[in-house]
Amino acid sequence: MKTSLDRRADLIPIETAGTLSGLFRERVARTPDLTAYRQFDETCGQWSSLNWGEMAERVGRWQRALADLDLAPGARVAVQLRNGVEWVCYEQAALALGLVVVPLYPNDTPGNVAYILADSGSQALLIGSLNQWRMLGARRTVFPELRQVICLEDAARADVPFEGPPDVVCVADWLNREGAVHGDHDADPSDPATLVYTSGTTGRPKGVMLSHHNILWNAAAQLEMVPTYHDDILLSFLPLSHAFERTLGYYLPMMAGSCVAYARSLQTLGEDLMTIRPTALISVPRVYEKAYARIQAKLEREGRIARALFRQAIAIGWLRFLAAQGRGAEIGFVDRMLWQLLRPLVADKVLARLGGRLRIAISGAAPLSEPVARCFIGLGLNLLEGYGLTEASPTIAGNRTEDNVPGSAGLPIPGAEVRLAANGELLARSPGVMLGYWKRPEETRQAIDSDGWLHTGDIAEMRQGRIYIRGRIKDILVMSSGEKIPAGDLEQTIAADPLFEQALVVGEGKPFVTALLVLEPGAWESLAKEFSSDPADPSTLQNQRVKRAVISRLGHLLRDFPAHAQVRRVQLLLTPWTLDNGLLTPTMKVKREEVLERFKAQVDALYAGHTIVV
Incomplete structure (x- = not known):
């Protein structure tokens, strides 16, 4: 039987990786036969797997095709695609050539996408469907620097041919070329790797410049807090265009050698959970809240006895959690016996809907309400809440399995510093703090002061070193x-x-x-x-x-x-x-x-x- 030490033997240090493309190459070299990704193949109607060696071959083809565009290192290339192996291949090929990746949300509006393409000066764009370009192409005069559009769908199937520029090509044709793979660009870890445009609730999005080292450092710090292993499998469904999923659901598993399965859609998430049976899940509070609401609605229909059993299971489970955390007494004999009854009757049935073998579940991007957290933790789910923002690559703080205080954002991750400003705003400083906002030096100076403190815009309290987020400065209504x-x-x-x-x-x-x-x-x-x-x-x-x-x-x-x-x-x-x-x-x-x-x-x-x- 493998020990935890054995299962983490191939954890790749930041110094060895150097850059994000270096991390990929090192993972391929160490574990070429280990399963890297799982994805649903719609052509044959079943899930397929790729190991790291097979991923390297695919990335090589993408790199050869992208190199033929003859883009200079530092040029921006955009991707508007739902999560999948193609997303990874495109980014890894781009990073290996020293290009800067601009992720776009798959369901973003054409107007916002056009703005980001123009602001970033992106020269290539990978999209999923012809319809995406059909809606976006009408605005192409807004982003004149775009030279190449690559589409997963065959452009020859379009009812009306697309007129360039930019050129529109099908991925299958674009990748079908001969020649050697171009050599990797020798990037510096401090070079920009990506422009992540914040999707803020007000105003135009800003391009957050994150370096290779920003993201690698954050992933490594997370792994110190949340050990992840070769035999872990993550189900990815949050957009890879968001820094939360990108760092924790993509680069962290690559650093640890874990497998990532890409969910088909939010609509099929429940079915995919049952099929993939992940051991780790990264999500936002809304997903847990909707699951909680469905549970409550079901209990309303089932009557008083079902509700009473559920409440009792949560109550005993919560006491067990507090005892395990060292913040409560060991539960008594009667409660232990009741738990033996209620666990299979109540808890296991709920957790089975999440696949039945979740070792860890992480919630981020917004606070998780106390009733929801207490419910799932009481049922036995190892649910950890964290805190961060895109400008920090993204994580600033988090809870650990052995030191978990629901309702808090946890403790600062290793290597991060935090403090409160006079107005209660949380300030953070770490190697994960962004290089700045793209082409917005004044706003960069407002966000990062002369001492390197990032002004998060969040109101917080700190108790015993723990962070409690109390809302956005702008969300305080007077x-x-x-x-x-x-x-x-x-x-x-x-x-x-x-x-x-x-x-x-x-x-x-x-x-x-x-x-x-x-x-x-x-x-x-x-x-x-x-x-x-x-x-x-x-x-x-x-x-x-x-x-x-x-x-x-x-x-x-x-x-x-x-x-x-x-x-x-x-x-x-x-x-x-x-x-x-x-x-x-x-x-x-x-x-x-x-x-x-x-x-x-x-x-x-x-x-x-x-x-x-x-």
Whole structure:
């Protein structure tokens, strides 16, 4: 039987890798026969695997084709593709030639993609479908530096030929060329490796310049906190265009020699979890929150006994967790016996829906609500919350398995420093801090002060060295009375209730707090029927009795918040805020300004006459 030491024997040090392409070459050299990636092959309808040696052969073909574009080291090349082996091949080929990769979200709007292509000066673009280019090509005068578009779909199948420039070519044709693989560019670890455009909830995105060393250092620091092994398999579904997935779900496994399986889509995530049965999962809070809401809705249907058993399982599981962490007494004989009954009856059934063998689950990109964390941890899931931002490559802090305090962002990762500014803003300093914002020197100086401290924009508390994020500086709403409202905390608490799919509270410069609430269809149907109303009738959303019931429910949810933070009026909605309608960022954060603009008339109506609904 292999020991933990044996399983980590091929961990690649930063110094050995040097650069991100150096990391790939070293992994291939050390473990060419080890499975690197799994991906669903739609042509044959089954999952296929590639080892590191096979990946090296593929990357070589991509490198040969990309080198024929004769781009100078430092030139930018973009990729707008869903997660997959092709994404990895393109990036590794580009990095080996000294090019800077610009990742784009697969579902981003053509207008935003055009802006990023223009701002970055990208000269090549890899896309997944002809339709992507059909929508983007109409804006090609905005980004004149783009020379080559490479498409996974065959361009010959287009009803109307695409007129250049830029040239549009099918990947199969583009890779079908002879000749030797061009030699690797001797990049410096401090050279830019990527421009990651922040998907912020307001304003135009900024290109964050991250070096090879920024990302390698961050991945290595994470591995000190969260040991990862050859026999681990990660299921990747967050976009690789986001720094969180890129570092933890791509380079960290490469450094450790773990396998990555690419999920087919968010819609098939549940099925893919059951098929792949991952040992590690990297996700954002919304995924755990939706799973929690489904559990709660199912319990409502199953009745009092099911709910009582579930609550008991969570309670005992939580006590077991506290005891294991050294923060609670060992559970008694009766609870131990009950756990032997409840584990297979309750806990194992829920965890089986996640594949049944998760060794570790990580949540990042936004705070995870306490009820959700307590639920999954109580069921026995090793759920760790962390904190970071793109400008830090991205991780700044995290919890460890043996030292896990849910509700906190954990301790700074090894080698990172943190402190609080006078206004409570969290400042961070580490080798992972970005080189700066692309072509924005003034904004770079605002983000990174003369002492090298990155200003995160997040309000935090620190207790016993642990970080507790309390919201964004910009998300603190100041009411007309001068009272301050932690919008993020309120929205997180509301969204934990199975009735509410999404929530946005309003109160900046206002006399009281209101909320826009997107309802979960099944829970809404049950609530409407309680009032003998038709859930499909839009007028039911305006029914004052229904609204009063919702406000009462909010009062219970927000009972621990001060009186001035209580929601007095609501606008009920059924259409979710999504990537497609432009109201969510790719990491599923609500775009506050866009939502407020879209529903300006409804918000104005909530404050008409300043009459409080009671």
